[in-house]
Structures are given as C-alpha cells and as structure tokens.
Amino acid sequence: MVIRLGSGLDAAADPRLADYVRLRDVDLRKSLESEHGLFLAEGEKVITRAVGAGYPVRSVLTTEKWLGALLPIVGDAPVFVVGDAAMEGVTGFPVHRGALASMARLPLPPVGKILDGARRILVLEDLVDHGNVGSIFRCAAALGVDAVILSPRCADPLYRRSVKVSMGAVFAVPYARMDDWHDGLAEVRDAGHRVLALTPDQAATPLDRARLGERTALLLGSEGDGLSSRWLREADERVCIPMSAQAMSLGVDSLNVVAAAAIACHLFIRT
Numbered sequence: 576m577v578i579r580l581g582s583g584l585d586a587a588a589d590p591r592l593a594d595y596v597r598l599r600d601v602d603l604r605k606s607l608e609s610e611h612g613l614f615l616a617e618g619e620k621v622i623t624r625a626v627g628a629g630y631p632v633r634s635v636l637t638t639e640k641w642l643g644a645l646l647p648i649v650g651d652a653p654v655f656v657v658g659d660a661a662m663e664g665v666t667g668f669p670v671h672r673g674a675l676a677s678m679a680r681l682p683l684p685p686v687g688k689i690l691d692g693a694r695r696i697l698v699l700e701d702l703v704d705h706g707n708v709g710s711i712f713r714c715a716a717a718l719g720v721d722a723v724i725l726s727p728r729c730a731d732p733l734y735r736r737s738v739k740v741s742m743g744a745v746f747a748v749p750y751a752r753m754d755d756w757h758d759g760l761a762e763v764r765d766a767g768h769r770v771l772a773l774t775p776d777q778a779a780t781p782l783d784r785a786r787l788g789e790r791t792a793l794l795l796g797s798e799g800d801g802l803s804s805r806w807l808r809e810a811d812e813r814v815c816i817p818m819s820a821q822a823m824s825l826g827v828d829s830l831n832v833v834a835a836a837a838i839a840c841h842l843f844i845r846t
C-alpha cells in the first residue's frame with residue numbers, strides 16, 4: 576500500500592512515521608527500538624537482505640526514486656513516500672540511500688542452539704561501537720566464522736549503523752546473546768571450543784603459533800579496556816597479533832578491534 580505524504584505536511588509529527596524519528600539520537604533510538612521490537616534497514620540492498628532473512632516489514636519510508644525497486648520486495652507493508660526535505664525532517668539527517676524500512680525483530684536463539692554445530696566462533700565482550708560490531712559481522716561472513724556470541728552488554732548488531740556497516744551480514748551470520756557474563760564462557764567451553772583470548776599484550780602467544788581446536792572460539796574485547804581479567808583468565812590461551820617495534824613509540828598500544836578481528840579470522844579460512 577503506497578501512501579504519498581504531501582509536502583505541506585509536518586512529516587516529523589506524523590504518528591505513522593514514529594519508527595523513523597531522530598535516527599542520530601542513540602539513547603532515544605535504543606529505547607524506542609527495544610520497546611517496539613523493531614530495527615531499521617537502510618538502502619535497497621540491505622532491505623532486500625533483511626526481507627530475505629525472514630524479518631517482517633512493519634513499514635517503509637522512501638523517496639520517489641526508490642519506490643519502484645522496493646515495492647516488489649516489501650509485501651503488504653505500508654510504504655510512505657516523501658520528498659528529500661521531509662525525509663530529513665523526520666530522520667534528522669539526509670538519508671543518502673533514500674530508503675528506510677522498519678523491520679520487526681525476531682526472537683534470538685539461545686546460546687546453546689548457536690553453539691550447536693558451530694566450529695569457528697567469535698565472542699564479543701562489551702563492544703560499545705555499533706560500527707565496530709557491524710564491521711566484525713562483515714569480517715565473520717567473509718572469513719569463515721560460523722557464529723557470533725555477544726556478551727550481555729555488547730552493542731546491538733541490529734542497530735541501524737551496525738546493519739548498514741555490515742552490509743546485511745548481521746542477517747547472514749547466526750548470533751546469540753549471553754544472559755550471564757560471569758559464567759558465559761563455561762557454556763562455550765562445554766560445547767567443545769578451545770577458547771583463545773585476543774589481547775594486544777605482546778607477551779602472549781603470537782597468532783601464528785596459536786593452537787586451534789577442532790572447535791575454536793576467539794574472544795575480542797571492548798574498544799577501551801579490552802577483555803576483562805576474568806575472561807582473560809578463563810581462556811585456554813592468550814594470543815596476540817604481533818605489532819611493530821615502533822608501535823609503542825608512535826603511541827599505538829593496540830589495533831582497532833575490527834582490524835584485530837579481520838587478521839585473526841583469517842586463521843579460520845586457512846584451517
């Protein structure tokens with residue numbers, strides 16, 4: 576059902592567009608999206624991937640330009656068509672890809688179900704940056720990772736920026752969220768995974784000498800503090816990506832977590 580909203584209308588105040596308001600207000604978006612069980616997909620390609628992964632479309636907000644491409648993929652959901660100015664008025668910024676879909680979330684599987692049959696997994700502890708989470712999912716999809724497990728406080732893979740940066744890989748790589756940080760790793764180990772903690776500490780085992788198991792979990796820590804001491808202690812082995820001798824003198828004590836993930840996941844492709 577296509578609904579064209581007139582240019583005189585105050586689109587930002589239209590209750591039918593409430594799913595799309597103030598996309599750069601992270602706190603507002605987090606509470607709105609969890610309260611209504613929704614997330615936003617941006618751009619035709621990502622919307623197509625979300626629909627293909629089975630997420631129901633609640634509604635679409637688009638400019639005229641993208642209407643023809645979207646109509647065949649979004650089923651019976653209401654499609655609101657607005658001009659560029661109204662799009663910016665509602666969302667708070669110019670949406671370059673010109674199309675947004677509000678999608679209903681699906682219940683996440685339990686961690687045990689995700690671990691079942693997964694040989695190569697990533698476990699993310701308390702990452703805060705949605706872009707980093709999305710980029711890591713993209714690495715995971717590209718480099719042979721079977722699944723991702725999130726600590727209870729880790730940033731949301733379905734937040735708009737994560738979805739966008741991942742180019743839809745968040746729909747392709749299975750993931751689950753732990754209920755319990757304290758004992759969360761025990762479940763991973765009980766499923767038969769050798770647990771490798773990735774740390775910038777250059778005294779740890781260099782990556783190319785790390786022993787992988789029949790099943791292996793790579794732990795990645797948060798952008799600021801890195802892995803907690805508990806998770807470092809609980810791992811079977813601490814593993815570092817060797818950095819150059821000048822890194823410290825240049826004020827660099829670690830890699831960005833996405834770069835570390837990409838280098839470490841490359842191990843998976845070779846095994």
Ligand SMILES: C[S@@+](CC[C@H](N)C(=O)[O-])C[C@H]1O[C@@H](n2cnc3c(N)ncnc32)[C@H](O)[C@@H]1O
Nearest residue numbers: 773774775795796801802815816829830832835
């Ligand atoms: C920005 S770093 C955190 C830096 C933090 N000061 C620390 O000491 O861990 C974020 C995560 O990226 C991974 N990482 C960064 N550099 C790494 C390296 N050289 N080797 C292995 N993992 C690394 C680790 O998992 C780390 O927890």
